[in-house]
């Protein structure tokens with residue numbers, strides 16, 4: 001089983017395909033960097049959104065997404081895109097990886113991050129999803145933000161993605 005990250009409106013761009021194990025690592029390391037870098041609630045919301053793609057809570061092979069389903073906000077789009085690109089780049093720089101109790105397979109994770117970066121870089125605001133139930137399909141939209149005391153990652157409704165792994 002596997003998960004994919006797509007940009008449906010741009011079929012010319014390749015989806016990111018990851019097996020379940022790689023997906024868990026991908027979501028964990030992105031959630032770590034996003035939680036460290038988030039400076040405001042809009043950015044914390046993005047950190048929770050990534051963390052909510054939690055196979056430990058919601059099932060293996062069920063957490064793929066389309067980049068249109070990120071919690072994009074028309075007025076803050078440029079800032080959000082910049083933030084996510086910064087998160088991806090910092091993840092490639094192994095930001096916060098010392099919290100992991102395993103060693104990620106760097107070549108696989110870097111390839112996934114590079115392909116994900118292409119989708120985010122290309123994303124245009126008019127393609128965003130307007131269905132709140134699709135954007136927040138796994139957990140409710142966060143109203144407050146709780147950091148896991150063990151991992152310093154923002155928790156979703158079902159807890160911490162690293163604790164659940």
Ligand SMILES: [Zn+2]
Nearest residue numbers: 148151160163
């Ligand atoms: Zn945790």
